[in-house]
Amino acid sequence: NAGVTQTPKFRVLKTGQSMTLLCAQDMNHEYMYWYRQDPGMGLRLIHYSVGEGTTAKGEVPDGYNVSRLKKQNFLLGLESAAPSQTSVYFCASSDPGLPTLSSYNEQFFGPGTRLTVL
């Protein structure tokens, strides 16, 4: 049981290049999230999904797109990278489940992807 995995772990891009970050979870969770972490700003929600085929905008969605074609995968795309997108990106998943479950309302995080845009 790997939990939440992210690919790649590190990446360096030039301004204007595109890339896709892959998040995969093997816990059969309904909900998935993409956050970015910047020094002194905590984690900010980029996009999220409450089920296969659905996505929604979070707090900082500009410059990013997402897709959830399969329940276990959540892709984050940067169409034209900018230096302001240099950050550490975290994926998370959760399952609404029942309030009696110990994992109720808990998000499980991946190890992160460190992205540098030059």
Add this chain to the structure above:
Amino acid sequence: AQSVTQLGSHVSVSEGALVLLRCNYSSSVPPYLFWYVQYPNQGLQLLLKYTTGATLVKGINGFEAEFKKSETSFHLTKPSAHMSDAAEYFCAVSDNFGNEKLTFGTGTRLTIIP
């Protein structure tokens, strides 16, 4: 809109001393509250959470937090700090509308002095 304020971006305590990390929240609905810990170069791990019921919540590694509605606070404590507690700690709030989105504070880096 929800928000979280963590007082003190850096906190240093001596090994064996009390750890107190402060968190205040703003929410228009009864909140769900969380503390996560992040060790260097790792993802976030849940320490504890408050959803409903008992306002004093115990978590992993000897940490606990108390939900005080009147003070809109959810401070994290540990009676005796250990070197392994050195990490960054994030307080977060979620609405209970079902999508479980989290709003995080800016984090507190805890340093343990030997």
